[in-house]
Amino acid sequence: MKVLVCVKQTFDTEAKIELKDGKISDAGINLIINPYDEVAVEGAIQLKEKNIATEVVIVSAGADKAMDAIRTALAMGADRGILVKQDSAADEFQRAVALAEAIKAENPDLILAGHVAAHDGSSQVPTRIAEILGLPHVNVITNIEIAGGKATCTSEADGGTQVTEVTIPAVISSQVSWNEPRYPSMKGIMQAKKKPVATVDAAAADAKVKIIELALPPSKTAGIKIEEDPDVAAAKLGDWMKNTVKVEVK
Amino acid sequence: MAGTWVFVEQRDGNIRKVTYEMLSKAKSFGDEVSAVVIGKNVEGLAPEFAKYGADKVYVVEGDVFANYNTGAYVAQLAAMIKEYSPNAVLFAHTFNGRDLGSRLAQKLEVGLATDAIDAEISAGKGVFTRAIYAGKALSKVEVATSPVMATIRAGVFELAEAAGAGAVVKPAVAATDADVYQTVKDFIVTVSSRPELTEAEVVVSGGRGCKGPEGIKVVEQLADLLGAALGGSRASIDSGWLGHELQVGQTGKVVNPNLYVACGISGAIQHLAGVNASKVKVVINNDPEAPFFKAADYGVVGDAFEVVPKLTEKLKEFKAQNA
Numbered sequence: 001m002k003v004l005v006c007v008k009q010t011f012d013t014e015a016k017i018e019l020k021d022g023k024i025s026d027a028g029i030n031l032i033i034n035p036y037d038e039v040a041v042e043g044a045i046q047l048k049e050k051n052i053a054t055e056v057v058i059v060s061a062g063a064d065k066a067m068d069a070i071r072t073a074l075a076m077g078a079d080r081g082i083l084v085k086q087d088s089a090a091d092e093f094q095r096a097v098a099l100a101e102a103i104k105a106e107n108p109d110l111i112l113a114g115h116v117a118a119h120d121g122s123s124q125v126p127t128r129i130a131e132i133l134g135l136p137h138v139n140v141i142t143n144i145e146i147a148g149g150k151a152t153c154t155s156e157a158d159g160g161t162q163v164t165e166v167t168i169p170a171v172i173s174s175q176v177s178w179n180e181p182r183y184p185s186m187k188g189i190m191q192a193k194k195k196p197v198a199t200v201d202a203a204a205a206d207a208k209v210k211i212i213e214l215a216l217p218p219s220k221t222a223g224i225k226i227e228e229d230p231d232v233a234a235a236k237l238g239d240w241m242k243n244t245v246k247v248e249v250k
Numbered sequence: 251m252a253g254t255w256v257f258v259e260q261r262d263g264n265i266r267k268v269t270y271e272m273l274s275k276a277k278s279f280g281d282e283v284s285a286v287v288i289g290k291n292v293e294g295l296a297p298e299f300a301k302y303g304a305d306k307v308y309v310v311e312g313d314v315f316a317n318y319n320t321g322a323y324v325a326q327l328a329a330m331i332k333e334y335s336p337n338a339v340l341f342a343h344t345f346n347g348r349d350l351g352s353r354l355a356q357k358l359e360v361g362l363a364t365d366a367i368d369a370e371i372s373a374g375k376g377v378f379t380r381a382i383y384a385g386k387a388l389s390k391v392e393v394a395t396s397p398v399m400a401t402i403r404a405g406v407f408e409l410a411e412a413a414g415a416g417a418v419v420k421p422a423v424a425a426t427d428a429d430v431y432q433t434v435k436d437f438i439v440t441v442s443s444r445p446e447l448t449e450a451e452v453v454v455s456g457g458r459g460c461k462g463p464e465g466i467k468v469v470e471q472l473a474d475l476l477g478a479a480l481g482g483s484r485a486s487i488d489s490g491w492l493g494h495e496l497q498v499g500q501t502g503k504v505v506n507p508n509l510y511v512a513c514g515i516s517g518a519i520q521h522l523a524g525v526n527a528s529k530v531k532v533v534i535n536n537d538p539e540a541p542f543f544k545a546a547d548y549g550v551v552g553d554a555f556e557v558v559p560k561l562t563e564k565l566k567e568f569k570a571q572n573a
Contacts, residue, residue, distance in 0.1 A: 013500045013520040017386040024387060035501050096356065118500055120382050120389075122364045127320075127352035136431035137320070139349050152435065156495060158344045159261060159446070163436040176501050177494035208361030212377070213390040217526060225543050227551035234557050237532065237550050238564030245509055245530050247452070249569040250477040 001146070003044045003053040004108035005078065006099055006126070007037040007060045009069040010119040019216060033069045036114025040174040042181040043144065044112055045077040052146050055079050057106060061086045061098045061202060074192035075184030081195070082106075086202035091209045096128030098202035103133065108169060110151065115140045115173035130171035137171040138164050142178050252336045253282030254371060255308070255397075257327075257350070258299070259342040260289060261318075265298060267449060268342040268404035273302040275407040279371045281337060283414065284308055286330070288323060290316040293418070300416025302409070308334075308419045314427055317434045318346050322425035324354045329424030331358065331397060338371045338398035351401045360395035365504075367406045367527070371398055384500035384523035404449050405506045406527075440495075443474075447498065450479030453507045453528070455498055457521075458485035459514020459535055459554045466491045468558045469513045475562055475569075481505065483515045499524035514554030517542025534558060 011017075012030040019025060033041070047053035058073040060066045061084040070081035084102045086095070103111060111130075116123035123139075130137035142161075143154040152165045156175050184192070224240070226233055241247045254276040259266040269285070276283040284306040285299035296307040308330065314322045327350070331339065339354075341347035343365045355362035363378035370377045376398035382389045393399065447453060454476060456469035466486065473480045482492040484499060498505055500520040506527035513534050515521060522545050525531060533542040534550045534557045543549040550557055 011383065013384075013523075014518065015383075016519060017383050019387070024383075091361065092352075093356070093359070093361065118384070121380070121384065121504075123348050124352040124355070124362060124364060127349060128356040131353050131356035137353070138432060140345055156345065157437065158259070158266075158346055160437055160439040162434060162438075165433040165435055166431060175494075208355075208359075208393070208395050209363060210392045210394075211389055212392050215388045215390070217381075217385065217388055220545070222544070223531075223547035223549060225538075225546075225549040225551065227538060230552050230556040230560055233550045233552050234560030234564050237534075237548060237557075238561055238568070240548055241509075241532070241561075241565070242568050247476060247509060247565070249475055249565050249572075 001053050001109040002055045002057065002106065003047055003110045003112060004057045004059055004103055004106055005037070005040050005044045005073065006111065006113035007041060007058055007069050007073055008034045008117050009060065009062055009066045010034040010117055013118050017216065019214060022214060024214060031065065031068065033072055034114050034117045036116055036118065036174055036176055038181045039176050039178050040112040040114050041073045041076055041078060042179045043174060046179065047146065048077070057082065057108065059084060059099060059102050061090070061095055063088045067197065070197055071192050072184060074195045075188040076182055077188060079195065081197035083197060083199045084202050085199060090202070091207045092122050092124040092128060093208040094205045096125050096132060097205040099125065100129045100132040101203035102200060103129065110146070110168055111171045113171070113173050115175060126171050126173040133171070135170050136166035137173070138166055139173045140175045141172055142175050144172060252334045253284060253305070254279055255284050255286050255336040255339045257339065257341045257347065258285050258287040258295070259344055259347060260287065260292070260295065263292065263295060265295060266342060266344065266404070268344070268402065270302045270409055271404065271407040272340050272342065272402050273299060273304055274410040275369060276340065277303040277410065277412055282306065284336070288315050288326060296416060296418050300414045301411055303412035303414040304416050305414050306417050306419050308421055310421055310423060312423050312425070314425050314430065319430050319432050319434065320349055320353050321429040321431045323350050324357055325425040325429040326423070327354055328357055330421050333421065336397050337373060338376055341401045343401040343403045347401045351399060355399050360397065360399055361393040363391050363393050363400040366400045366402050369400060369402065374398070376400060381504070381527065384504055384520070385526040386523050403506070445477070445479045447479045447481050447496065447503045447505050450505070450507050452476045452478035452509045453481050453498070453505050454478045454511045454513065455481035455483060455515060456486050456492070456513045456554070457483035457515030460486060460491065461555060463491050465514065465555045468555065468562070472511065472513070472558055472562045475565055483518070483521045512542055513558050515542060516540040517545060
């Protein structure tokens with residue numbers, strides 16, 4: 001079974017965001033695999049370790065530097081990669097069209113991806129890919145079992161946990177609590193350098209959403225800060241919560 | 251153009267508050283507002299939407315809609331959009347809302363602004379504000395494909411009651427069993443006496459400074475006194491003191507309560523990103539240099555394990571006085 005994992009390169013979640021010429025500056029920012037996608041990579045590698053998957057292919061759409069994200073996934077244990085060259089400003093529709101085109105050529109049995117990117121938080125692309133390819137999908141999974149041409153997925157749902165069964169091929173998106181991604185070993189990093197990565201151009205598509213303005217949230221004025229004996233501090237805070245915030249005590 | 255549609259988020263007839271928030275906001279666009287409710291035995295819910303100004307309520311019922319499933323819901327909505335041509339369709343930014351919105355948007359080959367915290371919709375165009383990088387930046391986007399589509403974050407729009415006609419419209423059922431590609435095997439309802447993080451008016455969170463499950467217990471006591479949702483920073487999740495679904499931050503839940511109380515949380519940037527939208531932020535932390543103090547409206551330098559129980563006692567006194 002061939003498993004394909006879509007990964008996106010994002011800013012480190014500890015990164016401070018600054019604007020330059022109306023755009024988000026990536027100067028000095030550490031770029032990582034989107035943490036939700038990293039979990040999908042780990043999930044795919046574990047399927048291979050359990051002899052369910054035979055090959056794990058990484059696909060990333062983005063600028064040249066997205067190659068680093070692919071190499072990291074290969075160092076974790078994936079077999080080969082595909083970089084779909086695309087402007088980093090592509091919207092969700094363009095991204096999904098480009099990835100779906102690359103996926104179609106690979107004809108995988110299972111497509112994994114993170115359910116959301118930690119930076120733009122749009123959570124659309126895996127579902128859009130499934131629609132383009134005419135495949136079932138399940139989002140936000142915390143576990144998967146593959147047997148008899150079916151994927152049984154446990155996923156986070158509104159107000160509970162859901163168990164859903166779909167036939168494969170299917171598009172499955174991961175929640176971070178699915179697993180704990182491994183760190184690439186030194187051996188893995190060395191091997192990753194030799195693993196094949198193909199580069200293809202993105203399929204053309206028109207953007208559906210236009211960014212008209214980027215801004216930083218308004219900076220806030222300094223609040224109250226007290227350093228007192230715990231009894232006094234708790235009393236002062238309690239008074240403030242009652243009088244200023246008007247909290248209700250149940 | 252047949253105005254703005256609000257897709258009703260409900261499970262077993264329990265309607266999510268965000269549905270009413272969307273109806274209230276949609277009213278301000280000056281065009282017709284409709285609620286769209288799909289499910290099994292849901293017609294009885296229709297009068298609820300009229301209370302928040304719905305001019306029309308589209309009611310679609312059938313066994314195929316008994317459990318939320320993307321395929322049937324998308325097929326139904328796509329057929330209805332074709333028939334009635336709404337100007338805009340709004341969904342809640344819940345797990346179901348984003349799942350449905352994304353697949354429907356791709357089927358119609360239109361744009362979708364997800365997790366919007368503000369919206370302005372006119373004929374053929376929507377302008378939405380999205381909090382990106384988990385709130386570290388704001389992105390204003392324009393969606394001019396038809397219909398205009400977005401998913402809306404819970405708690406960002408004020409509720410405004412307004413009498414609407416609530417005229418029930420019953421579109422033809424367009425979805426069939428053949429549209430269903432997900433088989434729901436089980437649904438385990440999370441049993442909690444506390445509100446959900448993303449919808450709560452007060453959130454109380456515990457972090458590393460709680461030092462262990464005992465420290466989390468005092469945080470829980472404060473949360474319950476305030477009728478608050480319970481959350482945690484990554485440290486308390488990774489230590490196993492709290493379940494992952496309670497993580498607040500860039501890789502967890504983004505919250506926007508009226509009051510956020512951080513107990514023993516230093517305020518790593520990825521945590522602050524998830525709480526920035528809170529109206530009032532309080533922190534109790536023993537490191538006076540902790541970054542959370544810069545973000546907080548009220549900060550107490552002190553050991554959460556010591557201060558939090560005393561705060562709970564103090565607040566209990568107010569309750570006794572009021573009684």
